[in-house]
Amino acid sequence: xxxxxxxxxxxxxxxxxxxxxxxxxxxxxxxxxxxxxxxxxxxxxxxxxxxxxxxxxxxxxxxxxxxxxxxxxxxxxxxxxxxxxxxxxxxxxxxxxxxxxxxxx
Numbered sequence: 001x002x003x004x005x006x007x008x009x010x011x012x013x014x015x016x017x018x019x020x021x022x023x024x025x026x027x028x029x030x031x032x033x034x035x036x037x038x039x040x041x042x043x044x045x046x047x048x049x050x051x052x053x054x055x056x057x058x059x060x061x062x063x064x065x066x067x068x069x070x071x072x073x074x075x076x077x078x079x080x081x082x083x084x085x086x087x088x089x090x091x092x093x094x095x096x097x098x099x100x101x102x103x104x105x
Contacts, residue, residue, distance in 0.1 A: 065081075
């Protein structure tokens, strides 16, 4: 005998499939984290990556400001200079690299 399709709820089936996919993904992430050394190792690597990005940002910003002060490259607008001085922590590394290319090209 076949399954009675009139009693199946498509929304319930869709929800259950979604939860099962989410569960499989979560299990995969947990297994991969454990394979790579555990949660503490994952956090340590994350902190190292973030520190490396902060260091690279600082190098780019200080290089640009030093070059502007020495008149090696054309000076920026006052708003851009203030942005780099005070709000550099929110700027992306891609934006800073593009800015460096812009002024050194």
